[in-house]
Amino acid sequence: MRKTIYLLALVFMLVHNINGQEIKIPENYTIVDSIKGDLDNDAINELVVAYNVMPENEIDGVPRELVIYKLENNQWVVWKTSDQALYGSKDGGMMGDPYGEMDIKNGILHISQNGGSSWKWGFTDKYRFQNDEFYLIGYTSLAGKLCAYWTDIDFNLTTGKMIVNKEFEKCENEEQQFYKSENETLLEKDLKITLQNRQEREIKITTPKYKHEVYIAIGKE
Template sequence: MLSAILYPRYSVLIIAVALFAATSCQQNSHINAAKAKSNTPAVTAPANAEQADTSSDDAPLAHFKHEAFNEDIDDLPPAIAQFVPGGYTAIDTATGDLNLDSWPDMILVLKKNGEDTTSDVSEHPEKRPLLILTGKADNTWQIAARNDNVVLCIDCGGAMGDPFMKVVIKNGYFSIEHYGGSAWRWGRVTTFRYAPADAYWYLYKEGSESFHATTDPNKVTTTIKTTKDFGKVRFDEYDTYKED
C-alpha cells in the first residue's frame, strides 16, 4: 500500500537548520540554502506593472503575486484527495509510521487557493492546514489531527519569500522545516513526537539558526528549545504565529 500512495518529492533547497537525529535527515549547510533560495524573488510584478494605476497608495499591492516554494500536487490518489477540503490544494506530503503501529501514515500540507494574491502577513496571513492521516489495516485512512497554525503563510518569509520547505516523518516523529529572512537569514525546524500513552503528538523540540548573509555568513546563532522551555504542548494547540 505504501508504494501506491507515496510520491517522491525532491527538494531543490537545503534548509539551514540541523534536523534532530531522531526525526529527520542529514544536516546541511545554511550557506548553500541561502545561495539556492536567494535566486527566487519573494514577489513578482506583471509585465505591465509600470503602467499600473498608482492613484491610491494601496492600489499597486493588488498587482503583486507571491511566489510559492512548493508546487501544487494535483495527482493525489482518491483515497487521500477526499480529505482535501474544497478551495484547498496539497503542496506537500510525507509518508511514514506516525503512531508506531507499523501501518503507513501520511501528512498533508495544504494551501488555500489564491493565497498568492490574498495573503497579507501583517493583516491577514492565509493559513496552511497540516493534516495527519493515519492508515488502517483495511487500507483506509482517517484524520487523526489538524493544525492550521503550524505551517507559515506564503509571505511569512520576508524578502526570501515562501518560508515553508518540507515536512519529514520518522518513527513516530515528524518535523516541519522553514527558512526565510533577507540580509538576516533564519531557519527553523519544529518537531513533534508521538506519545503512545495518550495516542497523540506533542511538541518535542524547536530548533532555529540565524546568520547575516552578507557580513558574516559563517557566524551562526543556534537556539534549541525543549519541553523544559515550553512544557507539554499538543500538536493541535501549537501556534507558530503566537509571539513568545
C-alpha cells in the first residue's frame, strides 16, 4: 500500500513539473498515463489524462476515464471527458491490462489498446477535434492467432474507406507458412463516433465479398 501511494505521488509530481501546473485528481482516482499536446490548433497544449476511477480491484479490475484539460487563467480546467474511450484495467483478458499508449501527432489524439491470450487483438483509435467534439477519424486493428490467421483493418472514417486484409497461415516444423490471403476494400460512409459515445452501441460491419465481420465498437454491457 505504501509503495502504491509513493508511485502515485511520483506520477502526480511528473504532471506538475512537466506542465507547470497542478491538476486536481478526483477523489479515489489514480493516474494511469498522461500526455500533452495541441489538440485544437490554438498553439496552446492541452493535457490528456487516463484515470482509474476507483481503487484497484485485482480480480475484476476497475473502469477508466479519459479527461482532457485546457489551460485557462494559468489553471488546468476540465474540458472534455469520456468513460468509453478506455477499456477497464482487466479488459485485456489473459494479457491483463489492455492499455497500450496515448500520443498526439499533428493535433490528432491516438489511443492504443490490446489484449487476448493465444488469440490476440489490438487497435488504435485516432480522434480529431472538430465541431466542438472529438470525432473518431481513424481506426486500425490487428487480431488473430499464430498458425491460424491475422486480420488487419485500416478504416478512415473521414473518407469512409476501409481496407481489410486477412492472412491465413499454418505452422510446420515450427515455421510459419502463409498459404492464403483475402483482401478487400469497401466504403462505409457517414459513421459518426465521438470520444464520448465510443462504445455506446455495437457497430459491426460485414464485408460484401468475403463476409468478414469487423467490430468497430463492442457496445456497453
